[in-house]
Amino acid sequence: MEFNLNIDHLIALVEFVIPFLLGSLLFFTIIIAPTIFSTLDAKNSRNIIRNIFPKLYTWSIIFSFISFILVFLIFNINLWSIFSFLILILYIISRQILMPKINSLSDRNEQKRFAQYHSLSVTIFIIQVILLLTVYVNV
Numbered sequence: 001m002e003f004n005l006n007i008d009h010l011i012a013l014v015e016f017v018i019p020f021l022l023g024s025l026l027f028f029t030i031i032i033a034p035t036i037f038s039t040l041d042a043k044n045s046r047n048i049i050r051n052i053f054p055k056l057y058t059w060s061i062i063f064s065f066i067s068f069i070l071v072f073l074i075f076n077i078n079l080w081s082i083f084s085f086l087i088l089i090l091y092i093i094s095r096q097i098l099m100p101k102i103n104s105l106s107d108r109n110e111q112k113r114f115a116q117y118h119s120l121s122v123t124i125f126i127i128q129v130i131l132l133l134t135v136y137v138n139v
């Protein structure tokens with residue numbers, strides 16, 4: 001049995017992976033997080049969010065990596081592969097740097113700095129969604 005991936009197969013995979021990632025992120029943002037904050041007290045909300053976010057970011061890193069590889073295989077180095085790589089790097093930065101910093105600031109009750117870092121995290125998330133949509137539309 002021969003296994004042969006052509007450009008059409010790679011594009012089909014990208015057309016699955018990117019919406020799958022976007023759907024996961026939007027489901028969490030629109031359904032899961034608000035439900036957690038509206039049904040649990042602050043302590044339990046914090047505990048569950050702190051357990052889910054590392055997994056969500058790891059999930060996002062994995063699917064961003066897959067997306068980057070596929071887009072790179074299709075286009076080599078061009079704007080879409082650069083965007084895909086940027087999405088991946090931003091997830092790594094968010095998971096490894098921003099998330100621990102945000103948690104630390106929250107634990108120390110540094111509300112102003114917490115709000116700044118959280119806003120930065122949300123801004124990065126929005127940029128990633130826009131970049132994901134841009135790549136998807138152009139593949």
